[in-house]
Amino acid sequence: MAERRRIIEGSWNCTSCGARNIPARHKNCPSCNNPREFSGKESEFDFGDVDAASGKSTREGVSDEQALGMAGAGEDWFCAYCGAANRGDGARCRQCSAERGSDAKTAPLADLGPKPPPKPAPQPRRFGKVALIVVGILSSCCLGTCAVGIWGNMKHELKGEVVATNWRRALVQERFVPETRSGWRDELTPTAPRMPVNGTGEVAGVTNIRDCVSRQRGTRRVADGTQRVCRTKTRKVACGTEEKCTRRDKGNGFAEEVCHDVTKYCNESYEDCDTETRYRNEPVYAQQCAYDTYVWKPVDTRELKGTEGPPRWPDLTAGTNERVRREEDYSVLVRYDDGGVKQHEVKPTREEEFVAWKKGQGVTLTVTNLGKVEQAVRR
Template sequence: MAKRTRIIEGTWNCTSCDAKGILARHKRCPTCNNPRELSGDESDFDFGDVDAESGKSLREGVTDEKAVELANAGEDWFCAFCGAANRGDHPRCKHCNAERESDSKVGPRKDLSGPAPAPAPPPKKKPRLGGWLFLGALLLCCFGSCLYSGWSNQTHDYPGEVTGTSWKVAVVQERFTRVEKEGWADELRQASARMPVNGAGEIAGVENVRGCVERQRGTRKVADGTERVCRSKTRKVACGTEEKCRRRDKGNGFAEEVCEDVTKYCNESYEDCQNQTRYRNEPVYARRCTYDTHEWRKVDRREASGQDGAPRWPALQVGPQDRQQREETYVVNVRYEDDGVKEQVLEPKTESEFLSWKKGQGVVLTVTNGGEVKKAVPR
């Protein structure tokens, strides 16, 4: 595709008299006649904005023959003696007539290949005093919480005394009883029952399977034909051409712009259709049967409770097919002094633990600053 080339002229600002927008063809300021120098902002040319879509410069291209000749003269060089800017094809400084040295400096070039720079963000507002106060309060709260957590977990030992004990126990009598249940035929395995001996060694058994009938056990998915399913999608397609441009800094206040027509791509909507299998739920049937088995069932329960002494378990008459289950709850009340008289309730888990506590007995309690009792040991 054919390329189109233009020369774009930049502008510079004089730092001596603060003149703005001076055309690059002027090596001296038209206002104060000072030469353009390498230092400061005088070598920073402004080439104007570009179109966001095409990248084409919004400035008109240079058509003046002298300006075009200046643009093609090569990058500017700066005199080592007076600092003035000179055309790239001049061997002597136009300001002081000094010869161009082999190490004479040239102006920096801008990278004009990318998109135009984004506008600078607005200056951040200074935080208000209220914001600083809130931040300080938040930090103080977090720091204080950490300090409190560490302090509250510190422990101390305190002497105490058992002021009383109490207990509540129960004996539950269960009997291995023949019962009737239902189950799925494919899960039932015939097995003879075995009665317990001294409340153990029993087998429930599966006997006398009978009365099997068809019942719905669940559902399953089965294919029920096909259906056409379409989804809307988009894709990129060629839709003509569009102009795209790029610029290159020539190092002398001018930029070369090259534009060409490239293929343009647009989003096209289309329907993506496929045949998919349709499913339906179908009931699944199986045989449900009645059968005989055994299980433990409660036939009696006796309770007892008391204070300050060993628990007295109630008695039950247990048959050969019976067993006993025990239930127990124990409480030990302790008084100790920690910035005043305090009460603590201990709950031993077993009878042997409970029997290690007696009314009037001394005890040492390990307590945190937060008031949590970590340990209690009888003395």
């Protein structure tokens, strides 16, 4: 692919008189005749914009011999005595005639590669009066939530008193009785029942499996043929050529642009098709049967309640193929003052814990600032 080269002339701004866009071929300002110097912005050149797609300069290339000769003279150097800019092929300063020495300076080369597009300026946010109020409230709530959380978890101690104690005890008489149930045939294993002895050791058993009928037990996913499925995708394909250009700073106010043609790629849509298995849900059937077994069923309940004294059990005994199950519940009510009269219920789990609480007894409660009772201890 053939290369195309051209020279782009830059421009500079005079910091002495403010003249702008001075062509690089002028080493002195045409307006005030001050020499271009290394210090300040005079050593920086503007080479113009480039096309975003190709990178080609929007400026015309130079063709006259004077400009091309200056571009090929090498990097400019700045006199160490007077600071004036000089051609790279000059041995003495054109301004003060001082000989070029090792202390002469050259301006840093600019990076003229493609620059990322500027980010769009952020749009000013416009908040209505209501929106500002909402934002203010939310901000206050966020800060307030943290403060409330810390304050709310802080604890303090309060004095209280036991004002009531209650207990309930119940005996539930259960009998091991026959019952007909249904189940899936493959899960039923014939088993002989065994009656309990002193309320334990029983086996429910599975007997007399009968009246089996086919019923839907569930579903299963099965293949139901194939289907052709196509999806639209995009790929890059060659679609001709396009011009791409790069620029290189020559260090003397000129830049060399090199352009060549490269393969251009475009997006192409296409159908990507494949054969996929199609599935459907198929019902699953099994045999559901009736069978005989035994279960525990409550037949009688006796209950006693009280407020003081040791808890007692009611009278109830188990007969043949029976058992007695116990239920017990205890409650202690504590009254205290936390900006108002309040009550807290303590729930002992055993009789030994319950009988230790007495009506009129003092209690120390640990309470959070949000009113949650963390602990209640007898005094």
